[in-house]
Amino acid sequence: MNIILDSLTKKFGSVRALEKFSANIEPGQIIAVLGPNGAGKTTLLRLLSAIATPDRGTILYDGEKFNRGRLDLRRRLYFLPDFPLVFSQISVARQIATVLDLYGVSLQSAAEAVTRHLNQLDLLHTVDTSVGKLSRGQIFKVALATLLTIDPDLWLLDEPFASGMDPVGIAYFKEQARQAAARGRTIIYSTQILDIAERFSDRVCLIYRGGLKVFDSVANLRDHVKHSDNVLEEVFRKLGEEGQ
Amino acid sequence: MNSIRSITRAIRRAARAKLRLSRSAWKEYKRSRGPFYRRAGSGSRHLGQIYVLGFLVLLAQRKDAHFALLVLAMYSTATVLQRAYSFQQSLYNSFDLAFFMYCPATDQQFFQHVWWSLLKSSFSIWLSAFGVFGLLVALDEMPARFWLLAAIAAILHWLLMLALLLAVDRFVPIRNRTLVSLPLYLLTFVSLFLPDWVVRSAWAPVSILPTAWLPSVFASAALPGEPFHLYLIIPSLAFIALLPVLYKSARSDYPRWELQYPISLITAEVEDEAPELPYSESPDDAETSNDLRSSRDIRPVILTSLDWNASPWLQRIVGKSLNAAEKTTAEFLLGGQLGSWNESWLVGIKIAGIGLALLLLPIIPLWIGILVGLVGTGFAVPLLGGSWLGLQLVPMFGTVRLACAGLPVSYLLASRVIAKINCIRLLSWLPVFVIYALAIAWRAEAPFQFALSVALRVVFTVFSFQPILILGKHSHGTNDSRQINFHSALFLLLALFLGTIYVGCGIAFLVMPFPPKTSNPVLLTIFAVAMISSSFLLWLGYRLFYDRGRLDAIRVGDR
Numbered sequence: 001m002n003i004i005l006d007s008l009t010k011k012f013g014s015v016r017a018l019e020k021f022s023a024n025i026e027p028g029q030i031i032a033v034l035g036p037n038g039a040g041k042t043t044l045l046r047l048l049s050a051i052a053t054p055d056r057g058t059i060l061y062d063g064e065k066f067n068r069g070r071l072d073l074r075r076r077l078y079f080l081p082d083f084p085l086v087f088s089q090i091s092v093a094r095q096i097a098t099v100l101d102l103y104g105v106s107l108q109s110a111a112e113a114v115t116r117h118l119n120q121l122d123l124l125h126t127v128d129t130s131v132g133k134l135s136r137g138q139i140f141k142v143a144l145a146t147l148l149t150i151d152p153d154l155w156l157l158d159e160p161f162a163s164g165m166d167p168v169g170i171a172y173f174k175e176q177a178r179q180a181a182a183r184g185r186t187i188i189y190s191t192q193i194l195d196i197a198e199r200f201s202d203r204v205c206l207i208y209r210g211g212l213k214v215f216d217s218v219a220n221l222r223d224h225v226k227h228s229d230n231v232l233e234e235v236f237r238k239l240g241e242e243g244q
Numbered sequence: 245m246n247s248i249r250s251i252t253r254a255i256r257r258a259a260r261a262k263l264r265l266s267r268s269a270w271k272e273y274k275r276s277r278g279p280f281y282r283r284a285g286s287g288s289r290h291l292g293q294i295y296v297l298g299f300l301v302l303l304a305q306r307k308d309a310h311f312a313l314l315v316l317a318m319y320s321t322a323t324v325l326q327r328a329y330s331f332q333q334s335l336y337n338s339f340d341l342a343f344f345m346y347c348p349a350t351d352q353q354f355f356q357h358v359w360w361s362l363l364k365s366s367f368s369i370w371l372s373a374f375g376v377f378g379l380l381v382a383l384d385e386m387p388a389r390f391w392l393l394a395a396i397a398a399i400l401h402w403l404l405m406l407a408l409l410l411a412v413d414r415f416v417p418i419r420n421r422t423l424v425s426l427p428l429y430l431l432t433f434v435s436l437f438l439p440d441w442v443v444r445s446a447w448a449p450v451s452i453l454p455t456a457w458l459p460s461v462f463a464s465a466a467l468p469g470e471p472f473h474l475y476l477i478i479p480s481l482a483f484i485a486l487l488p489v490l491y492k493s494a495r496s497d498y499p500r501w502e503l504q505y506p507i508s509l510i511t512a513e514v515e516d517e518a519p520e521l522p523y524s525e526s527p528d529d530a531e532t533s534n535d536l537r538s539s540r541d542i543r544p545v546i547l548t549s550l551d552w553n554a555s556p557w558l559q560r561i562v563g564k565s566l567n568a569a570e571k572t573t574a575e576f577l578l579g580g581q582l583g584s585w586n587e588s589w590l591v592g593i594k595i596a597g598i599g600l601a602l603l604l605l606p607i608i609p610l611w612i613g614i615l616v617g618l619v620g621t622g623f624a625v626p627l628l629g630g631s632w633l634g635l636q637l638v639p640m641f642g643t644v645r646l647a648c649a650g651l652p653v654s655y656l657l658a659s660r661v662i663a664k665i666n667c668i669r670l671l672s673w674l675p676v677f678v679i680y681a682l683a684i685a686w687r688a689e690a691p692f693q694f695a696l697s698v699a700l701r702v703v704f705t706v707f708s709f710q711p712i713l714i715l716g717k718h719s720h721g722t723n724d725s726r727q728i729n730f731h732s733a734l735f736l737l738l739a740l741f742l743g744t745i746y747v748g749c750g751i752a753f754l755v756m757p758f759p760p761k762t763s764n765p766v767l768l769t770i771f772a773v774a775m776i777s778s779s780f781l782l783w784l785g786y787r788l789f790y791d792r793g794r795l796d797a798i799r800v801g802d803r
Contacts, residue, residue: 110255
């Protein structure tokens with residue numbers, strides 16, 4: 001999915017969450033969205049998933065204008081927040097089925113894929129357990145299994161590495177994301193863990209004070225900084241100095 | 245819906261087939277799934293509707309058709325208001341809305357989802373109506389065909405209530421209908437214990453309400469000697485005919501204003517949101533969180549405590565009654581701001597004043613003045629224990645817990661603070677109770693002494709109920725009713741025993757003096773002591789249960 005973000009501006013009252021944010025995102029990439037707390041990372045992900053609407057600017061998916069009413073486009077993306085919304089009284093199987101139904105996933109492919117992903121995420125035994133009885137990490141895994149089953153063109157994830165998932169889950173997510181990117185899927189995730197972002201992303205999108213400061217590959221960034229082993233830390237430090 | 249079911253079934257089938265391949269995996273699956281009655285979607289939570297049976301047993305004992313119809317009409321009125329409020333909350337500010345906003349669903353699909361939930365939850369209306377109509381059929385030993393009539397009347401009553409609910413949702417501008425419906429539910433409960441003459445005089449005004457139309461029609465059609473009210477079927481059917489129109493109009497108009505992501509419900513998600521920070525108005529000069537952070541670093545932070553003395557009189561009296569530790573706890577329980585009890589008291593006194601004026605006008609029926617007075621009391625007195633932000637539920641990954649659960653707030657101290665504040669608020673309303681009692685006595689030509697004694701008994705009952713209300717405020721955020729072990733079973737037995745004593749003595753305490761001559765001071769004192777003791781012992785029992793960690797201060801969320 002080709003994504004064009006054109007001068008996105010989002011304000012909450014007088015608060016500038018995003019200001020004239022523009023970017024062109026080619027398909028088949030893993031993109032890390034970085035930035036200090038309150039920089040606008042979650043707002044960007046919410047705009048990309050139509051949970052929030054930009055005050056100004058447009059989002060184009062494959063050249064088509066995106067808004068909340070475009071269900072066809074919304075079915076091509078899945079937003080996994082850091083605290084996934086679940087119905088605590090229903091079973092894991094039912095929770096996943098509820099979302100799959102809204103995405104129009106076919107019955108035959110769903111059961112097999114869900115079972116495979118739940119098994120890999122060490123959650124198969126909870127298929128009949130109430131979601132409310134699961135831990136935070138397990139709930140995130142349930143939502144991740146749903147995302148992997150849907151396998152949309154655009155994956156949006158908010159802080160997947162601070163979600164409470166265990167190393168098995170994180171490793172499985174990374175493996176699946178890499179495979180998906182190779183298939184042409186776009187994966188956009190936010191994180192504060194620079195080490196992971198440096199190793200697990202094709203490009204880095206750094207937001208600072210609501211604006212896009214850096215949108216480049218890690219390899220290119222390495223050419224511009226002194227300490228090539230801590231590229232992103234160096235970039236952050238420089239931004240901090242400029243901000244002062 | 246079928247689609248979700250079939251996908252769920254297919255996932256379960258495939259997962260179970262894979263789990264069966266490994267003995268340990270299958271064992272783990274069975275352990276995680278839990279016993280059948282605690283499984284997800286087992287339907288055991290619907291057992292709560294069994295309360296209808298309790299109502300029916302009480303109604304059957306009275307063997308009075310008007311009494312049963314009055315209770316049904318009042319219950320239906322309260323339910324229409326309550327459900328209309330919940331319907332709007334679900335549509336515009338609910339967890340379900342937040343969930344659907346993450347999924348590719350149209351607004352119309354979401355509306356449909358909420359409507360189905362409403363239909364399912366409103367089943368209790370049909371159940372109650374069928375219960376009441378069936379009871380009348382059974383009591384009068386009518387032929388079998390009347391059971392069919394009861395079922396049809398109950399269906400029509402249910403449809404009429406749905407139409408009313410949609411009409412209330414669209415056209416009745418009450419911001420918080422819970423404020424109206426809760427006193428009505430209370431009145432419904434209280435009416436179960438009213439003497440016959442009150443029921444007879446209350447039925448006439450209540451029967452005008454649309455919620456009483458079909459009960460009146462059923463009574464006319466099935467019961468001998470009833471006044472002719474069959475004509476009420478015409479407006480009832482007309483209203484029911486409007487149901488599809490109201491539904492279509494509500495569906496097509498949804499959303500009536502722009503939908504906002506209900507972020508306040510998902511407390512954990514506000515962490516990364518910038519809007520909490522104050523920014524300057526000019527876009528050019530707009531600050532960001534980083535600017536503010538750097539400026540905050542150099543400014544000293546001064547934590548000021550709330551000034552109880554500079555507050556209105558009721559808050560000032562409360563402040564004087566609390567010691568330093570209690571004040572700290574009270575400020576936390578109130579969410580960092582002093583309560584608005586004085587303002588509520590003033591609203592209550594204005595409403596009660598209107599009610600008093602209505603009471604003194606002989607042309608206005610007595611019950612109207614009493615009803616207005618009750619509404620005023622609802623504002624001024626914490627009849628349900630008051631509102632405490634520190635004891636509200638906080639959602640967290642599918643679970644809920646009390647806001648104070650992770651903080652050093654003791655059960656004893658929180659209880660003491662709430663009890664003190666509620667008692668002061670109750671005492672501040674005592675003169676109004678007394679004046680009202682005297683006015684009612686004057687109107688009903690009853691002895692003033694008797695009226696005073698009734699008023700004081702009502703005040704005492706509200707007062708004695710406080711420990712149970714405080715217990716309930718703590719209990720609603722724990723898993724006490726879901727975790728069955730030796731201690732919870734023991735407490736349940738104690739609660740049943742003491743609860744029975746409280747309810748029994750409470751009814752006797754309130755109802756006994758209606759023929760004034762039979763009121764016995766010694767017996768009344770025994771009842772009063774039993775009420776306050778059982779209520780306090782229940783609170784104390786729960787304290788042992790709570791403080792010794794025999795329950796979790798977190799439970800699975802309702803949704």
